[in-house]
Structure formats: C-alpha cells, structure tokens
Amino acid sequence: CLTKFFCCLNFILKPAETPDQFVSAVKWFLGGPIRLALIPAVLIGLVQTANNVIPYHDILSKIFPFFTYMVVFVLGYATAAAAKEIRQDNQLWSWTYFVIGTVLSIVQFPILRHLSGISWQITSGLMHGIGMWLFLIGSLALARKYFSEPKDWHRTFRIMAMPFYLIHQQIIVVILTGAMW
Secondary structure, eight states: OHHHHTSTTOBTTBOOSSHHHHHHHHHHHHOSHHHHHHHHHHHHHHHHHHHHHSOOSOHHHHHSOHHHHHHHHHHHHHHHHTHHHHHHHHHHTHHHHHHHHHHHHHHHHHHHHHOOSHHHHHHHHHHHHHHHHHHHHHHHHHHHHHSSSOOHHHHHHHHHHHHHHHHHHHHHHHHHHHHHO
C-alpha cells in the first residue's frame, strides 16, 4: 500500500501504478470544465498563499516562488497526459478561462502591492493562483484553436526566430558580464 502511495505516478493522492491508471486519475480529478478550472487553480492558489503568508528569511524565495511553479509544472504534465480527454472541455470554455484568468491576474497586483494584513495576503494568493491557471489553460486552448493550421506568417516567424534562439544566451552573458563590472 505504501509503495503504491509513494510511486512516481501518484496524482493528488490517487495512486496509479501504470500510465493508464495515471490518465484515469487525471480524468477523474480534472474531468469536466468546472473541475478543470477550479481544482488546479485552488491548489496553485494555496501554494501561492503559503508563499505570501509564510515569512522567508531569503528574499530570493519571494522573488521566485519555486513551489508555485512546480505545482503548475506537475499539473501541466498531468493535463498533457490526459490531453485528448481534457481538450474537448477546454475548447468550449477557452474564452471564459482566458478572460477570467486575465481579469484576476490584473486585479490581484494592486491588492498584493498596496494592501496589507493576512486576509489580503490570502485573498491575493488565491486570486493569483486561480488567475494564473485560468489564464494558462485559456491561452493554450485559444492558441490550439486559432493557430492549429499552418499559415504563411508562421513559417516567416519560425525563420526569424532561429537567429535569436541561437545567440540569445551569448547576448545575456555579455550583458550580465558588463553589469557585474
């Protein structure tokens, strides 16, 4: 029982021994538009709230909330594993997810910056997590919907992007070296 619980294919405390069971667990938790929107969003919001509320001694932890991004990564992996089943709900609700996510992400910044107190930190963390997840799944669904067939300007942008991709690391190193002097 413990081996099954701590195996690497465990999704939100629902054990899965095989990849098929993992996809089944993801579909069970995230099946449907409301659960797809709320369950990951609340998880990310809780982690973000903990990042806001728990006092850190290291300022780097406040600037780069590692655990929030890790939860987003794991949830992204899970939704990619069950993409065929989740994609249908996501297409129908794509604009709703995108608009609500954008509004919550924009509104939470003034709350986070100007108001203080534990209740505002909790509200801001939850709004940030929910806004982040809804914006992410909404923008991915819209991109999948509107950019799925190749167009002429896609090819042009791909060709234009290659030089930037090849030299951006060297430029960053030069800029940082100059800034450190």
